[in-house]
Amino acid sequence: MAHGKAGSAKSNVQNLMSNLQPPMSNLYEPIIGLEVHVELNTNSKMFCSCSADYFGKTPNTHTCPVCLGLLGALPLINKKALESCIKVGLALGCKVSNTSRFERKNYFYPDLPKGYQISQYRWPLCVGGKMEVTDKNGNTNSIRINRVHQEEDTGKMSHIGSVTRIDFNRSGVPLVEIVTEPDFRDTDEIRDYAKKLQQIMRYLGVSNADMEKGDMRLEANISVRTSRSHRTRYDSVGGRSELPPYRVELKNINSFRFMVAAVEYEIKRQTEALEKGERLIQETRGWDENKKQTYVQRVKEEANDYRYFPDPDLPQFDIDNEWVSTLKKELPELPEEKTARFVAQYGISESNAKILTDTKELADYFEEAARVGVEHDIDVKKIANTLINKKFDQEKILPANLIKILKEETDKPVLSDEELEKAVRDSIKENPKVAEDYKKGKETVLQFLVGQVMAKTKGLADPKKATKKLIDFLQGNR
Numbered sequence: 001m002a003h004g005k006a007g008s009a010k011s012n013v014q015n016l017m018s019n020l021q022p023p024m025s026n027l028y029e030p031i032i033g034l035e036v037h038v039e040l041n042t043n044s045k046m047f048c049s050c051s052a053d054y055f056g057k058t059p060n061t062h063t064c065p066v067c068l069g070l071l072g073a074l075p076l077i078n079k080k081a082l083e084s085c086i087k088v089g090l091a092l093g094c095k096v097s098n099t100s101r102f103e104r105k106n107y108f109y110p111d112l113p114k115g116y117q118i119s120q121y122r123w124p125l126c127v128g129g130k131m132e133v134t135d136k137n138g139n140t141n142s143i144r145i146n147r148v149h150q151e152e153d154t155g156k157m158s159h160i161g162s163v164t165r166i167d168f169n170r171s172g173v174p175l176v177e178i179v180t181e182p183d184f185r186d187t188d189e190i191r192d193y194a195k196k197l198q199q200i201m202r203y204l205g206v207s208n209a210d211m212e213k214g215d216m217r218l219e220a221n222i223s224v225r226t227s228r229s230h231r232t233r234y235d236s237v238g239g240r241s242e243l244p245p246y247r248v249e250l251k252n253i254n255s256f257r258f259m260v261a262a263v264e265y266e267i268k269r270q271t272e273a274l275e276k277g278e279r280l281i282q283e284t285r286g287w288d289e290n291k292k293q294t295y296v297q298r299v300k301e302e303a304n305d306y307r308y309f310p311d312p313d314l315p316q317f318d319i320d321n322e323w324v325s326t327l328k329k330e331l332p333e334l335p336e337e338k339t340a341r342f343v344a345q346y347g348i349s350e351s352n353a354k355i356l357t358d359t360k361e362l363a364d365y366f367e368e369a370a371r372v373g374v375e376h377d378i379d380v381k382k383i384a385n386t387l388i389n390k391k392f393d394q395e396k397i398l399p400a401n402l403i404k405i406l407k408e409e410t411d412k413p414v415l416s417d418e419e420l421e422k423a424v425r426d427s428i429k430e431n432p433k434v435a436e437d438y439k440k441g442k443e444t445v446l447q448f449l450v451g452q453v454m455a456k457t458k459g460l461a462d463p464k465k466a467t468k469k470l471i472d473f474l475q476g477n478r
């Protein structure tokens, strides 16, 4: 008895200990921020009149003294690009600044002919937005967007053997950079954010946001800190002291899948290092898809290493409210609003509405088909399901023709089970020799009998159903 008591006392202590110490996997939590670069689809480049449509073009044919960084060449701001950037900011719920200006971000790299990149640091076009994302547990969390700013792209280097070539066609193409606060806690949130961002870019029509072509590029900043249960998601607002003293930047990753794999790898690597008591350092890492691991690219410079200063060739400019409200009016209905409207207006489920609003083209197609469908008494849910199940090639069939097909299907007389059974029975009765052959094991004759059933039902029977019924009857199950 006494022994048993001592045992239970011990287990109470163990319980107490395990309550005090969270399991190892919960001791650390990742802190992740994203920087996304989106290349705008404007006709001309950011600061010159060269064509920005460079993909697949002969290298160094879309260039001029401005985007080659020749001495004395003066930049001129592409207003269309600013409008696209402001639209992105508005779509993400940002505040558009009253005044903005460009700065020079100085660093030396062969793909940067001027020795600096024209970017924005202290006076971004848009600040302070947010986006709702879903985490791995299915919870919705808000990711704060720090800024949306305008900058220019660099040239593109390609390494062939020991030779490196530079193509300046991309140099000066307008880029929008969207920077979040370090609010991501898992890769499901990252995936959701990136997909939604891509969708918004396409809805706005400001970029194709194609990752394989480099229209959209993701960079992640990751660090790991000890987690305390009382911490809230946003406690970093209180000051940088809450953030770890280092961060690892993941760069040059060109697919959602690789980014997710790289972030997962980093969370694991950093957590294990901290568990061993190692010190982590500020560095830039890339992803090796063959080895499925990240590798060091360089030790990171701090922001002040770039010696940002206002570009003297590009004076500060004001953004008047009227211009912003005009751009606001030009915004299309965005995916989230459209999804909510589809649910309310057409009575379809939210998950179906999400599929139908995946692209603006599909959503428009659905609405046009629904409009024509009403005139022909076709249920809108039937249209939705047809589109969701991709029963036909949407690119080849116009919405009106889709309704015609659905109408024919609806009008087609339905064959009852009794009618099918009668046709099956008659086909067997009228062909006793064939039926006998089947019973002797000659299964190929079944096709002949199915043909008979199809003829008797004027093609209304479902061949699979007819086959099954025939076998049932022939085997004497009926």
Ligand SMILES: [Zn+2]
Binding pocket: 045, 048, 049, 050, 062, 063, 064, 065, 066, 067, 068, 172
């Ligand atoms: Zn140019």
